[in-house]
Amino acid sequence: MTEPAEIRVEVAFALPDRQWRRVVRVPVGARVIDAILQSGIDDVLGEVPVGAHNVGVFSRPVRLDTLLREGDRVEIYRPLSCDPKQARRLRAKAQASSQGVVNH
DSSP states (O other), rough: OOOOEEEEEEEEEEEEOEEEEEHHHHHHHEEEHHHHHHTTHHHHHHHOOOTSSSETTEEEOOTOBBBBBTTTEEEEEEESSSSSHHHHHHHHHHHHHHHOOOOO
């Protein structure tokens, strides 16, 4: 039995108001960057910043040269709009004030 010449992977990018996904067929031995380029995301959404620190496969950060396997989901992550620690502080402050707690 011969190995398949192509594999099927999904490329996903979440926007604040919607999610963009595209299934692509790439050659066996394709890398994360190959799937992103083949997906045509830039043609649809404009230039999407893709770098070494904002891609993953199934929520696991990976490098752009990571080899893909059949069924992988390549994810492109947006930059954070707020520092997570600062966001937690703001939520805690809002919750405390709604409960009448005064912090000095």
